[in-house]
Amino acid sequence: MDYKNSNNLGFFGKLTEIRKWILVLIVAFLLFSIFNYFTKSKESSTIEYDTNLIQQQIKNVGKLVVTEGHFAEVLTYKDKKKTYIPGLTFDKKALVVINADVTVSFDLSQVKYDIDAENKILTITNIPKEEIKISPDIKYYDTESSTFNEFTGDDYNKINKSVKANLAKKIDKSTLKSNAKNRLLSELSKMLVLTNSMGWTLKYQGNVIEKEKDFELKL
Structure with missing residues (x-):
């Protein structure tokens, strides 16, 4: 086997492995961002809903x-x-x-x-x-x-x-x-x-x- 070619295959193999990890990190980051966005949006929406409901009920009592x-x-x-x-x-x-x-x-x-x-x-x-x-x-x-x-x-x-x-x-x-x-x-x-x-x-x-x-x- 050609030693030079073997080194090239090893280099490209490592490069492919690094790309895989980078891709995994990117996907994980995107998933986390999406989850965090929808979670925060839901929490904010709930707080706003609760606040509006309480204000409306207080008006009814008033x-x-x-x-x-x-x-x-x-x-x-x-x-x-x-x-x-x-x-x-x-x-x-x-x-x-x-x-x-x-x-x-x-x-x-x-x-x-x-x-x-x-x-x-x-x-x-x-x-x-x-x-x-x-x-x-x-x-x-x-x-x-x-x-x-x-x-x-x-x-x-x-x-x-x-x-x-x-x-x-x-x-x-x-x-x-x-x-x-x-x-x-x-x-x-x-x-x-x-x-x-x-x-x-x-x-x-x-x-x-x-x-x-x-x-x-x-x-």
């Missing part, structure tokens, strides 16, 4: 939660105007009947939140305070006054102010606020159900919310 109540009371308004003559006064009085419709509402469209899509964390940053609206229907009976002490606009303003103050006390002692709060918690729990079902974490005031009652300590 409605006006209203709890209504009715209160009634009767009061007697009296006013005396003294004179320089001892024992002589000019009096006026009225029997006042009040029927009031009261609403306690939470505007959940004002809930503020932050979405950490990468770590799958939904953080509620602000829950609006309740709004209390009192609509009293005031009627006057047995109104008595004198020429020197007649009913004026100031009297009606005093009565109106007193009525609202008394109603506010009644509202505080009633279950109206607690009922409104329970309705608020019921709506907020929908966010909790949503995040749990999607494998996200719900936070409020730096704490993880795991159940509905976790909101109660922080409202």
Whole structure:
């Protein structure tokens, strides 16, 4: 056998082997790149889908939660105007009947939140305070006054102010606020159900919310 030809065959054999390895490396690199591309694209698509879904669900929750109540009371308004003559006064009085419709509402469209899509964390940053609206229907009976002490606009303003103050006390002692709060918690729990079902974490005031009652300590 020709020694020179043998060397040439060995050289070309090694060259062919190197080409095979280079080809294998190129194919492996291409396969890795393709796999990595589709994997990242899918992950990004999933995060975007989750984020959009959570935002849409929060919009659905973000409605006006209203709890209504009715209160009634009767009061007697009296006013005396003294004179320089001892024992002589000019009096006026009225029997006042009040029927009031009261609403306690939470505007959940004002809930503020932050979405950490990468770590799958939904953080509620602000829950609006309740709004209390009192609509009293005031009627006057047995109104008595004198020429020197007649009913004026100031009297009606005093009565109106007193009525609202008394109603506010009644509202505080009633279950109206607690009922409104329970309705608020019921709506907020929908966010909790949503995040749990999607494998996200719900936070409020730096704490993880795991159940509905976790909101109660922080409202």
